[in-house]
Amino acid sequence: xxxxxxxxxxxFWAAAIRIATPLIFGVLGALICERAGVLNLGIEGIFVVGxxxxxxxxxxxxxxxTGVAVAAGCGAVFGLLHGILTVPLGLSQHVxxxxxxxxxxxxxxxxxRTALPNVSSPPRIEAFQPLDVPGLSxxxxxxxxLFQQTPMTFLALALVLMVGFVLYRTPLGLAIRAVGDNPxxxxxxxxxxxxxxIGAVMVGSALMALGGAFLxxxxxxxxxxxxxxxxxxxCIALVVFASWRPGKALLGAVLFGAFDAFQIRLQNEVxxxxxxxxxxxxxxxxxxxxxxxxxxxxxxxRALLQPYFRxxx
Amino acid sequence: xxxxxxxxxxxxxLLLALDSITxxxxxxxxxxxxxxxxxxxxxxxxxxxxxxxKTTLMNILFGHYVADEGAVTVRSRSGALEVLEPGAPHAxxxxxxxxxxxxxTLAENLSxxxxxxxxxxxxxAGRFSRSKARAKLKKLMETSGLxxxxxxxxxxxxxxxxxxxxxxxxxxxxxxxxxxxxxxAVLTPQESESLFATIKKLxxxxxxxxxxxxxxxxxxxxxxxxxxxxxxxxxxxxxxxxCNRQMLAxxxxxxxxxxxxxxxxxxxxxxxxxxxxxxxxGREALDHVSLSLRRGEIIGLAGVSGNGQxxxxxxISGLQTVTSGSITLEGKPLPAKASAAxxxxxxxxxxxxxxxxxxGSLSVASNLVIEEIRRPAYQRxxxxxxxxIKRRAEAAIKAYDIRCPGPRAxxxxxxxxxxxxxxxxxxxxxxxxxVLAAQPSRGLDVGATADVHRRxxxxxxxxxxxxxxxxDLDELFQLSDRIAVIHRGHLSAPVPTEALDKSAVGLMMAxxxxxxxxxx
Numbered sequence: 001x002x003x004x005x006x007x008x009x010x011x012f013w014a015a016a017i018r019i020a021t022p023l024i025f026g027v028l029g030a031l032i033c034e035r036a037g038v039l040n041l042g043i044e045g046i047f048v049v050g051x052x053x054x055x056x057x058x059x060x061x062x063x064x065x066t067g068v069a070v071a072a073g074c075g076a077v078f079g080l081l082h083g084i085l086t087v088p089l090g091l092s093q094h095v096x097x098x099x100x101x102x103x104x105x106x107x108x109x110x111x112x113r114t115a116l117p118n119v120s121s122p123p124r125i126e127a128f129q130p131l132d133v134p135g136l137s138x139x140x141x142x143x144x145x146l147f148q149q150t151p152m153t154f155l156a157l158a159l160v161l162m163v164g165f166v167l168y169r170t171p172l173g174l175a176i177r178a179v180g181d182n183p184x185x186x187x188x189x190x191x192x193x194x195x196x197x198i199g200a201v202m203v204g205s206a207l208m209a210l211g212g213a214f215l216x217x218x219x220x221x222x223x224x225x226x227x228x229x230x231x232x233x234x235c236i237a238l239v240v241f242a243s244w245r246p247g248k249a250l251l252g253a254v255l256f257g258a259f260d261a262f263q264i265r266l267q268n269e270v271x272x273x274x275x276x277x278x279x280x281x282x283x284x285x286x287x288x289x290x291x292x293x294x295x296x297x298x299x300x301x302r303a304l305l306q307p308y309f310r311x312x313x
Numbered sequence: 314x315x316x317x318x319x320x321x322x323x324x325x326x327l328l329l330a331l332d333s334i335t336x337x338x339x340x341x342x343x344x345x346x347x348x349x350x351x352x353x354x355x356x357x358x359x360x361x362x363x364x365x366x367k368t369t370l371m372n373i374l375f376g377h378y379v380a381d382e383g384a385v386t387v388r389s390r391s392g393a394l395e396v397l398e399p400g401a402p403h404a405x406x407x408x409x410x411x412x413x414x415x416x417x418t419l420a421e422n423l424s425x426x427x428x429x430x431x432x433x434x435x436x437x438a439g440r441f442s443r444s445k446a447r448a449k450l451k452k453l454m455e456t457s458g459l460x461x462x463x464x465x466x467x468x469x470x471x472x473x474x475x476x477x478x479x480x481x482x483x484x485x486x487x488x489x490x491x492x493x494x495x496x497x498a499v500l501t502p503q504e505s506e507s508l509f510a511t512i513k514k515l516x517x518x519x520x521x522x523x524x525x526x527x528x529x530x531x532x533x534x535x536x537x538x539x540x541x542x543x544x545x546x547x548x549x550x551x552x553x554x555x556c557n558r559q560m561l562a563x564x565x566x567x568x569x570x571x572x573x574x575x576x577x578x579x580x581x582x583x584x585x586x587x588x589x590x591x592x593x594x595g596r597e598a599l600d601h602v603s604l605s606l607r608r609g610e611i612i613g614l615a616g617v618s619g620n621g622q623x624x625x626x627x628x629i630s631g632l633q634t635v636t637s638g639s640i641t642l643e644g645k646p647l648p649a650k651a652s653a654a655x656x657x658x659x660x661x662x663x664x665x666x667x668x669x670x671x672x673g674s675l676s677v678a679s680n681l682v683i684e685e686i687r688r689p690a691y692q693r694x695x696x697x698x699x700x701x702i703k704r705r706a707e708a709a710i711k712a713y714d715i716r717c718p719g720p721r722a723x724x725x726x727x728x729x730x731x732x733x734x735x736x737x738x739x740x741x742x743x744x745x746x747x748v749l750a751a752q753p754s755r756g757l758d759v760g761a762t763a764d765v766h767r768r769x770x771x772x773x774x775x776x777x778x779x780x781x782x783x784x785d786l787d788e789l790f791q792l793s794d795r796i797a798v799i800h801r802g803h804l805s806a807p808v809p810t811e812a813l814d815k816s817a818v819g820l821m822m823a824x825x826x827x828x829x830x831x832x833x
Contacts, residue, residue, distance in 0.1 A: 169440050169441070170438070170439060170440060170441065171430075171431075171434045171435065171436050171437075171438050171441050172436040172437065174423065174427055174430070174431055174441070175431060175432065175436055177420065177422060177423060178420035178422075178423055178427075178428070178431050179420075180422075181420040181421055181422045181423070182418065182419060182420045182421065184414070184416070184418040185418040185419050185420040185428065185431065186420075186431070186432070187377070187402055187418070188375075188402060188412065188414065188418035189402075189406070189418075189431045189432030189433070189482075190402050190403030190405075190406045190407075190432050191403075191431070191432045191436075299422075301422070302421060302422070310377060
């Protein structure tokens with residue numbers, strides 16, 4: 001059966017992990033923000049910012065890792081903006097987040113157009129190449145699936161471990177988990193609610209921007225309008241799917257990547273008879289189904305969406 | 314300063330001095346020129362009605378608010394008296410002030426241990442080590458008698474256990490001044506007793522303790538000194554030994570208070586019957602509950618919140634259905650529909666009056682007629698009759714003494730007592746057959762409480778049957794003709810109040826058999 005062949009081929013899993021990489025960045029970023037009690041719907045726009053600024057830095061002449069740092073930094077700036085609007089000012093996190101998405105997207109496009117007024121086809125950069133790990137890359141199946149990825153994919157996987165470690169094994173992570181559940185608990189222990197929340201949103205936004213940067217610096221080698229294409233929104237859903245846990249976030253992202261890689265291959269197998277849009281729908285439909293199953297029991301951070309004002313009871 | 318040091322060497326033992334604290338919120342003066350001292354080993358009760366400024370004062374002490382005038386002086390760990398940095402909880406913590414807030418400040422997704430160590434180590438430290446904290450806490454639990462499982466998520470802890478975590482949190486930071494804001498509000502009588510035993514133990518170890526309360530009994534029973542706060546001012550600062558109940562009540566309210574006296578009722582026929590009712594799930598499940606309520610009688614349902622009262626309220630309010638058994642009102646089954654319950658004459662005074670009792674963003678007038686809005690008196694051809702609604706509101710505001718800017722004021726801006734008056738006016742003026750009153754005086758001050766009690770007795774004397782769900786034993790014994798105890802979904806048979814004593818009911822509320830009756 002050809003479906004089984006698809007699922008057992010190394011190239012399929014390589015593609016799944018490649019597709020999952022930007023989602024891993026994004027879902028980790030969203031997870032950090034929400035663990036601290038702030039929903040960051042600016043994610044879609046911050047993806048665009050990361051994609052554009054990272055690519056642009058390299059195009060101007062910076063090396064690739066500097067580009068990654070630039071993307072993260074620009075993401076953090078928009079995170080700071082969202083943080084200030086929603087934490088000390090206590091504005092609606094939904095409204096501010098959607099505003100950030102519109103604003104960040106528009107600013108990115110504007111900057112791109114201003115810098116490159118006359119190009120018809122997007123200029124290319126020398127993107128990250130798959131990392132050839134001696135020995136491991138030659139393993140059967142696992143070699144091509146796991147060890148022919150670009151360095152940014154390894155960064156994403158390392159970040160899963162790091163975020164998990166920080167959240168569950170350090171005093172900082174303890175404070176972040178506490179501030180997302182009951183900010184008054186944090187304040188009563190002499191810590192700064194605003195500092196923790198804004199900091200978390202900035203770091204989370206930096207990770208989101210890395211997701212965007214992966215697309216222009218690793219998956220592709222150029223910046224296109226509309227290339228983010230809802231990946232940010234998928235991350236918001238994946239956080240719920242993951243019950244705000246980094247390990248499950250990785251699982252969710254890879255699962256989505258697998259759905260997507262599968263639909264591409266399925267199109268080739270049985271294409272023609274069924275319109276291609278039906279296949280494009282598959283990962284989204286399956287995501288919704290997975291969410292319905294998992295998220296009904298979701299244990300939201302209790303203080304998510306709730307602004308905290310000092311002294312208010 | 315209002316308080317005179319009575320013992321020699323008191324100066325050395327002085328731990329804390331509030332000096333002429335004044336705090337304004339807009340036009341409202343929450344604290345006016347308040348001075349208070351606390352010494353090592355002393356238990357001070359801060360007594361006052363709701364809105365007297367007790368919590369505000371303690372929040373200034375802890376740095377949640379900044380006082381407009383005045384200063385807080387604390388004996389620092391080095392032994393010198395120093396002015397406390399205002400508006401900085403971390404400074405208060407460093408100075409050895411520990412606070413147990415009325416609404417616990419615990420992160421429920423963390424364990425007790427994690428809540429306790431939160432903020433005690435540098436955020437930038439790598440892994441935390443738990444063994445040292447554990448050892449210290451073990452010792453603290455032994456010396457203070459506060460036992461609690463520290464590795465369980467706080468969300469799984471009962472209220473009393475959460476409070477113990479809160480106190481341990483302060484002790485873990487070596488607090489020498491412990492402030493407890495209405496610590497017994499959520500506890501059973503037995504838990505309260507053990508809390509005060511702990512407090513005494515801590516005071517004996519040299520801590521200075523301030524507890525906030527509006528219950529005279531515990532103030533008289535457990536403090537060395539009482540400071541009475543009224544309208545933001547300290548009106549008395551006395552040795553507890555020279556105080557009595559009446560004197561404190563009068564000081565607190567500012568005039569003499571009359572408590573409502575229940576007269577023997579004149580009960581009629583049973584009209585509300587619950588037979589073997591099972592409903593709900595989890596902690597709030599009801600397990601084969603039977604009850605029959607007569608007209609013209611008040612049955613008090615004693616019990617700690619979370620033992621099935623919520624389910625019972627929902628059933629009788631028409632918001633939930635039984636899984637088995639039956640509920641009948643005047644022989645007819647009570648439908649699981651709120652509108653039908655109202656039509657059959659069920660007056661509902663809900664436990665969470667801010668959330669379930671009113672629609673906060675609507676006006677006082679709208680809230681007063683909201684249950685009767687379909688009646689022709691208030692609408693014609695589907696359009697509201699604002700004239701009639703306004704007249705109704707003005708009459709109710711006058712009759713029930715609802716303090717508000719006017720009928721058009723938004724209900725949420727009113728104080729708790731006045732919101733409760735809206736609920737009373739709305740429900741009792743419909744001359745209900747059944748009054749379901751859940752914690753009707755919780756959080757209300759002495760005056761408002763007396764008002765609620767009087768209204769409930771009036772309703773009874775008009776022939777209504779009243780189900781009074783309460784945790785407050787004084788209230789239950791004051792109003793009820795018969796009392797039943799609910800615990801873990803089981804309801805005991807109602808017993809005439811005269812045949813009961815408070816400590817027995819308190820034990821039953823905690824799930825213990827009060828006396829006799831050996832296991833068969």
